[in-house]
Every structure is written in structure tokens, then in C-alpha cells.
Amino acid sequence: xxxxxxxxxxxxxxxxxxxxxxxxxxxxxxxxxxxxxxxxxxxxxxxxxxxxxxxxxxxxxxxxxxxxxxxxxxxxxxxxxxxxxxxxxxxxxxxxxxxxxxxxxxxxxxxxxxxxxxxxxxxxxxxxxxxxxxxxxxxxxxxxxxxxxxxxxxxxxxxxxx
Amino acid sequence: xxxxxxxxxxxxxxxxxxxxxxxxxxxxxxxxxxxxxxxxxxxxxxxxxxxxxxxxxxxxxxxxxxxxxxxxxxxxxxxxxxxxxxxxxxxxxxxxxxxxxxxxxxxxxxxxxxxxxxxxxxxxxxxxxxxxxxxxxxxxxxxxxxxxxxxxxxxxxxxxxx
DNA sequence: AAAATAAAGATATTTAATATCCTTAATAGA
DNA sequence: TCTATTAAGGATATTAAATATCTTTATTTT
Numbered sequence: 063x064x065x066x067x068x069x070x071x072x073x074x075x076x077x078x079x080x081x082x083x084x085x086x087x088x089x090x091x092x093x094x095x096x097x098x099x100x101x102x103x104x105x106x107x108x109x110x111x112x113x114x115x116x117x118x119x120x121x122x123x124x125x126x127x128x129x130x131x132x133x134x135x136x137x138x139x140x141x142x143x144x145x146x147x148x149x150x151x152x153x154x155x156x157x158x159x160x161x162x163x164x165x166x167x168x169x170x171x172x173x174x175x176x177x178x179x180x181x182x183x184x185x186x187x188x189x190x191x192x193x194x195x196x197x198x199x200x201x202x203x204x205x206x207x208x209x210x211x212x213x214x215x216x217x218x219x220x221x222x223x224x
Numbered sequence: 225x226x227x228x229x230x231x232x233x234x235x236x237x238x239x240x241x242x243x244x245x246x247x248x249x250x251x252x253x254x255x256x257x258x259x260x261x262x263x264x265x266x267x268x269x270x271x272x273x274x275x276x277x278x279x280x281x282x283x284x285x286x287x288x289x290x291x292x293x294x295x296x297x298x299x300x301x302x303x304x305x306x307x308x309x310x311x312x313x314x315x316x317x318x319x320x321x322x323x324x325x326x327x328x329x330x331x332x333x334x335x336x337x338x339x340x341x342x343x344x345x346x347x348x349x350x351x352x353x354x355x356x357x358x359x360x361x362x363x364x365x366x367x368x369x370x371x372x373x374x375x376x377x378x379x380x381x382x383x384x385x386x
Numbered sequence: 387a388a389a390a391t392a393a394a395g396a397t398a399t400t401t402a403a404t405a406t407c408c409t410t411a412a413t414a415g416a
Numbered sequence: 417t418c419t420a421t422t423a424a425g426g427a428t429a430t431t432a433a434a435t436a437t438c439t440t441t442a443t444t445t446t
Contacts, residue, residue, distance in 0.1 A: 098319060151313075179352075199337055199341065
């Protein structure tokens with residue numbers, strides 16, 4: 063069980079968009095080039111963010127994406143769920159219902175105990191993702207690299223932002 | 225991203241094995257029949273548990289599986305990891321390394337900030353799974369179904385246990 | 387009018403999950 | 417000793433999901 067690589071892409075793209083000045087847009091092409099990703103496929107991840115309402119889009123030359131919310135209003139969970147979907151990572155097939163000793167017509171009152179635990183773990187995962195904001199990520203990313211690389215990266219981005 | 229259904233199977237099988245009297249074994253055939261699962265494929269999940277050292281096996285007629293530890297010594301995480309593997313659910317492809325502004329030869333000092341958060345969430349998931357023991361599951365399962373169904377189920381199992 | 391863009395649908399390609407089948411070695415019981 | 421039954425593991429097939437690529441369309445800026 064491994065998350066789609068699109069999750070990683072979307073998080074990095076949002077981090078870049080977070081640094082974009084108000085009113086400007088960054089295209090799929092620029093985001094793909096900056097991260098060394100396949101443009102067409104990255105586009106699908108960005109479409110997911112758009113459908114979830116986390117980015118605004120603009121058409122035509124100088125079009126592209128910008129965040130629809132402030133970086134403090136966006137969490138990891140928002141972005142992960144936009145790309146990966148909101149369904150739980152454990153699916154209960156209710157195999158207890160196959161127990162040959164069951165009276166026919168017997169019906170469970172509650173979800174399977176196995177599923178309940180797995181879903182609690184899933185929720186712990188989501189809770190952690192919910193607790194980290196995009197603004198936290200940007201802050202950490204900035205600390206992790208030399209200031210001049212940070213600066214030149216945003217110059218590179220701004221040259222391509224419409 | 226969804227866990228293998230074998231995870232669900234392994235957890236239910238361990239719960240049954242937890243109720244098996246000392247020294248007795250339950251075969252793949254019986255476990256598959258009890259849960260309505262494909263015997264050959266379930267066998268692979270049980271082999272994973274065996275390789276991880278959580279069950280003992282016995283060959284020949286009246287052979288099969290029994291737990292290698294007490295239900296209190298086995299956690300959800302043990303069983304999930306035996307079947308699903310221990311690798312993290314988020315793989316970092318280090319796409320920050322593709323940043324065109326990077327000086328060649330530049331080397332990161334720490335893992336990517338995106339990955340660090342995703343791995344913390346992964347760890348929260350594991351921590352929750354680590355906190356629930358097989359004995360807890362058995363207790364809950366027993367509470368969830370009528371006592372007579374519980375009893376007849378174990379009679380069914382014991383009739384087939386070598 | 388021309389060029390660039392996002393969106394979305396169609397279609398491959400690759401990888402992982404889900405099986406099934408077969409052979410081998412071990413073992414219990416007749 | 418013989419037979420039936422078992423786990424283990426390898427080989428292979430099938431199905432579903434992830435990863436891409438290509439094309440068309442509508443929109444918008446210049």
C-alpha cells in the first residue's frame with residue numbers, strides 16, 4: 063500500500079503556489095519543469111486540486127494556477143485527500159458474515175471489530191495530516207535550503223508566472 | 225491506496241487461532257472455509273505470518289497453524305506488517321532535487337520536509353495499530369456477537385483442529 | 387487572428403493485487 | 417510401510433490500479 067506519487071507532486075506544487083504573489087498564476091508547464099515531472103500527468107493532479115476548490119485556475123497565455131485559500135487555511139490532509147481520495151485505507155469485506163455457524167438472516171448491529179480498529183488507525187493518520195498546514199510546510203522548506211537557492215527558485219518561478 | 229484484503233484475512237484468522245487450545249493446530253482449509261476465503265490465496269497470508277514468526281506450523285494430517293505467541297503479545301501492527309510489509313506508505317522521490325536553480329553537486333542535509341510530515345502521519349497510523357493487541361480484538365469480537373454463536377463457532381473450529 | 391492555457395476524454399503501458407495450479411517435503415495415522 | 421493430508425514455495429494467469437500520453441475543446445491574453 064503506497065500513496066500515489068501525485069500526492070507528493072501536489073504538495074510540492076502547493077508549496078510553490080504558496081509563494082506566488084497575489085493575482086499571479088503559474089502554469090502546469092512551469093510547475094512540471096520546476097519539479098522535473100511529466101506535464102500531462104501532473105496536470106491530472108492539479109485538476110484534482112481544482113475540483114476540490116483548493117486552487118483557482120485561469121485560461122489563456124499567462125494563465126495557470128494559484129491557491130484559492132491562504133497557506134494557513136490549507137492542510138496536508140486537504141491536499142492528500144484531493145489527490146488520493148477521501149475513502150478509508152482499509153476496506154471491510156465483512157468476512158465474519160461467512161461464518162458457517164451463523165443463523166441465516168442474522169444481522170450485525172455494529173461494524174466489524176477488525177474494521178473499527180483499522181479505521182481508528184486511519185483516523186490517526188488523517189488527524190496528523192490535518193494538524194500540519196501548508197504554511198508550516200513552506201516555513202520548514204525555507205529553513206531546509208540555503209537562502210540564495212530559495213531566492214533564486216522564486217525568481218525562476220516569477221519569470222514564468224502570468 | 226487501500227490495504228490488501230489479506231490484512232483483513234490475517235487478522236480474523238489470528239483471532240480464531242487465539243481461541244485454539246494449547247498444542248492444537250488449525251489448517252488453511254478450515255480457516256478458509258470458516259471465513260469463506262480462497263484457500264490457496266489465504267495460504268499466502270498465513271505463510272507471511274509464519275515467516276514473521278507469529279504462528280507455528282505443523283505438517284501432515286491434523287497439521288496447520290497455531291499462534292507462536294500469546295494473544296496479548298501480538299499487536300495489530302505485527303499482523304498488518306507481516307502481511308503488508310514494513311515499508312512506509314509514502315515514498316519520497318526527492319523531486320526537490322530536480323529544481324533547475326540548484327547548483328550541481330548540491331546535496332541535501334535532511335530528508336524532504338514533505339516526506340517528514342508524511343512519515344510522521346505514517347508513524348501515527350502504526351502507533352495506533354501497535355496499541356491494540358490481538359487479545360483486545362478477541363475480547364471485542366466476543367462482545368459483538370451472541371454468546372451461542374461464539375460458542376458454536378469454536379465448536380466448529382475444534383471439530384476441525386488437529 | 388494567433389498562441390497559450392486548463393479541462394477532460396480516450397487510450398496505452400506498467401505495476402501491484404488477486405488469485406490458481408503444481409511440485410516437494412514432512413508427518414500422522416492406518 | 418503405505419496413504420492421505422498438510423505447509424511451503426514456485427510458476428503462471430487474471431484483474432485492477434497507477435502511471436502515463438495524446439487529442440480535442442473552450443477560453444483567454446496579446
